[in-house]
Amino acid sequence: MTLLLLLGAALAADVELGGNLKLFHVSTYPYDNDLFADSVADGTAFQQEFPLKDDTVKASASSTGLLTSRLTFDVYGDGWSFSAHPQLTVQPGTGASALSIAQTGTHIPEAVDLSWEAVDDPDLLVQVRADRLVFEVEKGSVRAALGRQAITFGHGLFFTPLDLVNPFFPTVVDQEYKPGVDAARIDAWFGSGQATVTSAYRGDWDLEGMVHAAYVQQTVGVWDIGLFGALAQDDTVGGLSLAGSAGPVSLHADASVTLPSDDKEDPFVRAVVGAQGSVTPKTQLMGEVYVQTNGVTDTSDYLDQMSGPRYTRAELWLVGRTYAAVSVSQEIQPMLSGSLFAMANVEDGSALLGPGLSWNVSDNVTASLGAYVGMGKRPVEYQVEDHNDPLSAVNELAEVAEDPLRSEMGTTPTTVFASMQAWF
DSSP states (O other): OHHHHHHHHHHHSEEEEEEEEEEEEEEEEOOSOGGGOSEEOSOOHHHHHSOOGGGEEOOOOEEEEEEEEEEEEEEEOSSEEEEEEEEEEEEESOOHHHHTTBOOOTTSOOSSOOEEEEEEETTEEEEEEEEEEEEEEEETTEEEEEEEEOOOOSOOSSOOTTOOSSOOOTTOSBOSSOOOEEEEEEEEEETTEEEEEEEEESSSSSGGGEEEEEEEEEEETTEEEEEEEEEETTEEEEEEEEEEEETTEEEEEEEEEEEOSSTTSOOEEEEEEEEEEEEETTEEEEEEEEEETTSOSSGGGHHHHHTSHHHHTTSOOOOSSEEEEEEEEEEEETTEEEEEEEEEETTTTEEEEEEEEEEEEETTEEEEEEEEEEESOOOOOOOOSOTTOHHHHHHHHHHHHHSSSSSSGGGOOEEEEEEEEEEO
């Protein structure tokens, strides 16, 4: 009887099928510096420990590709819905260059293993992953969802201090779909307000391996005011969110205070203020200023900062304290548009530039071309002149080690990408 009822409900539901196919090609052009050498030629143990000028194989330009394809299967019934989005990823190598272009979700922990690796090799990854597999039930003003789904908190565009469940970074070109996480979620609406409670799996079933979050938002006039609270992988986090408008300009601000579970780590604040609007009917402009008080200001501390657990789990990705970002998009012709993204570490003077060009080939096909260019002080050159003087080499290495990077964005090589995306 139950099976007949389920079958009847499925037959009465609306089914939507769709999908996409996306191809990316990425080329990286490193600059000339021995610290970024690919390898060291055979030689003495000392030569292999300390790369020497004449025996070093310089880092060379590289090129890679990425293919992703998603099938969307969405079923809508009376008070319920079901979504299944299997995604195919074909990625030569497992480096980060392609993943900076498109987040595929291949690195996200799964409470239930819903991924299948046809090929899992250092030189090639072929994976099918259920990026969405969620069942939703809606009753009156309450909706409950269980399964793999996208969860986002806050209004930040480039910097997202409240987006702790599964952060999304502005250097990701393909932002059509945010990768899903395994979670339970309840949304409730009341008057002009909304409340959300969620628990998401981030690697384990204890406090350190999950994110439990609650968000309450109330609309007052043209402003949305929100309160945020979370136990994020054993840290206690509180936050505020504000979004509204002043005439034709949209304004937003998010701020969070994190009380780390580790007594050796001090509480810290992350905050962003931003605006966006139309300069002309064909020109869109957006910008933000961001501060994270747990960042470092001395460039010699950058490497230690990057090795921290918040960076390895992708909660944070910037190492400094103060940043600014701006993006402008311009319609050149009805089917052609250009864009320019710029983000700067205000304190060390480095910046990341991202020019782009997008062409709507047809109603369901888009071609894009763009680049990332790091600007700022490059790492110190490390080139040992005297191969027969180990002490000199050690002293030079120690001098470089005091401040190996010198700037944050200055370490970024030039990356050029092209993509073709089709929807069906």
